[in-house]
Amino acid sequence: MALNLTVNGEHKTLEIDPDTPLLWVIRDELGLKGTKFGCGAGLCGACTVHLEGQPVRSCSTPVEMASGKSITTIEGLGSPGRLHPLQKAWIEHGVPQCGYCQSGQIMSAAHLLDYNPTPARDEIVAAMSGNLCRCGTYSRIIAAVESVVADTDVTVSGQKGA
């Protein structure tokens, strides 16, 4: 079955079994390996991508549900040389250890800031609790998100003052 997807702004037409999880389409058909397989059951968040701006667990989203829709992966969020503010913060705060969960963590954080640019700490913790990290980088994750929020605060108040 032919499916149309828009991935990181690019239109793709694929011949693929419609119940294939979006994750394996992104990774193996489109070659975008930044999105990770962790549990296959929507429990760990390593496979988080944005579907029409909403975070989804791509490991348990059949690709047909994404048909005709737009998807953003970690590669679409930013890349070396063109980093998203969250990616910059992740690097500055030295968040990753093994790093395997971090694409999913960053995608969850990016969605949080998209709809709530100035979340309180407990809102950040709540938003990030769906993503597991076996290395235990949680406090660095919170600090990195908070640093981006703080920068946003400065910008917002700066604009207000102007």
Added chain:
Amino acid sequence: MTMNRRDFLKVTGASSGSLVLALSLAGCAGVRAGYEEEEGSWRPDAWLELTTDNNVYFTLARVEMGQGTYTGLTTLVAEELEVEPASITPKFAPVAPEYRNPLYKLQLTGGSTSLATSWEPLRQAGAHAREMLILAAAKVWGVDHRECTAMDGQVRHPNGVDALAYGKLVQLASGEVVRHEVALKPPSQWRYIGRDRGRLDAEAKSTGTAEYGIDVELPDMVYAVVTRPPRHGGRVQSFNGADIEGMPGVLDVLEIERGVAIVASKYWQARKAQQQLKVEWDNTDALDLSTDDVFAHYHRAADEDAGERERNDGSFTGAAESAERVVEASYEQPYLAHATLEPMNATAWYRGNTMEVWAPTQAPDLGRIAAARVSDLSPSDVTINTTFLGGGFGRRLTQDYIEEAAAVAYRVKQPVKVIWSREEDTRHDLFRPAMLHRMKASVSGNQVTGWHHQVVGPQILDWYVRNAAPAQYPWSPKFLYDTLGRVGLMAEGIATPKDMSAIEGAVDYPYEVANVEIRHTHTDPGVPITWWRSVGYSHNGFAAETFMDELAHETGNDPYDFRRGLLKDQPRHLAVLDRVAAIADWRAGAPAGRARGLALFQSFGTYVAQVIEASIENGEIRIHRVWCAVDCGQVVNPAIVRDQIEGGIIFGLTAALHGEITLENGAVQQSNFHDYALMRNYELPSVEVDVVDSTEPPTGVGEPGVPPVLPALGNALFALTGKRQRTLPLKSAAG
């Protein structure tokens, strides 16, 4: 042990104009019991290559699984070479005897040893290369080399104006011979060591560009999944292969030693086909026990066999006879899974007379043995490419996943990637062994006069030696592999290190008690086991430090004062204990409704003391704060030390709150993160890590954060509820 620079540094000659330095990370740290260093041949462990275009390549012999070798070891080289660490390109090492871990005679990463074994030699290598470049520059300028300095990838002329970039000097430098001692930089001149600097792999890991094993992509690659026996030791009797072969995308269905493999063009096709696979298992030799049987077996073994005496100070028996009373307790600790977030996977490509493997592995030379076993190749025909590891924690020391990929690749003769599902990863893990600890202490008045610790359970080497022994002798014919495995076990403590996995942390009981007896009843119920972050220290820490808390209570002492009074000759233990008591303000105690617990434990040469403050809210254990004092000797990267210790704390809290693998009739009952839960962000306490300033040689930090967590939390819950918890995981409703 002191080392002569000439013993481990060698210029291996220039290739394509580069300066190539080889160095040998000969073991500086001691190994226990009769383990002789290999005599004779000089073997470099790592290479440093400086090119004419100013690139520096550093071959990293220890893998990067989150613990920070990629940054830490590179920093050591950079410091002495006088280049920015980020300007060095680390490369993961291929399999070669040169890259073996000197402590194990195997090319493996584990035991929190990487930095400790690299500390001197990597700095020496960097310094040596720097000196060669300086000698070359001095010749060019016709000046005294002692007047030249190196900085930021350049040698500077004594006139303070001229400078030559390393790239311009490498060809000349490769002919230089350093005949004098090269002094390492004094700590006051360090620019990178001891500074809070970023991780060199942070950008790749924040942009999805770091390549893990699961990300390897090869031309015409196919995918395989393996159905394994639900009960360990089961064998394939028959399966409905004909039904599977016609399914969409399926290319092959084959029996391998470890189960039935389905090969398909796409991963999901293999998974869908697997749902239709029906295997009849021959369970003649399969595991048939349940968790309760394991502990019943341990108790029986403990009754029947007092075990090997591993330490004996004074006479515990005598102390017990003359004591007012003997306090006893036993602790049961469960099997634990590793749950690396990247599931087991490997990619293999058999090309007739060679095989190439790509895998996230902690032991590439054992991977080579595993691949050779299931093909017609010798280990030397097998190339292992190591990627970034999405977590290791000891799991990837065992090469079963490479064995599977190699077995399938041998049949299909095209690149094949085997990926385990999370359920498979949990059920077919090799676990941190379940253990029983029987503790006794003789007490008179408020004094402890004797300590007796009987550790009951298996040893890990029994499970590991199958591939480890042949890996030490990779030239041996394959029909000897099993013999080597058996010999390896017999030679334990003579030709190989003594297996301390069951007793480590028990035998080094640090407190000043006159009569100490530590025993190990070696018994193995047959459940697959392996190393798990902090290994034996993880269960011995819980037993010893919980029992210490029981004794403090029994003798009417404060847990801090009680330990403090028994550490007069243990300055490093005492220092971290005092420090954690100070930062936690132990004397002030916990706010109403909460309680605090304390634990102190040394592992891998690193001293860690922790205070945990907890409560029970709405029937759930809630951890509010963790204070931690650490002495790991000289700190190379303070941020990585704090992260590793904090990561260890969370790893330990995960085990304390959630960790339990259970068996029913030989089958593992857990499967995914809903029934083998990991701690989540909202459960996170506030963690404060205080690192002692030290000039002692650096020791590992990947594992030592784990052991004290479990007893510290258990002790806090006792302080809160008055009920002692002697089994893990801890329960909110104890008793």
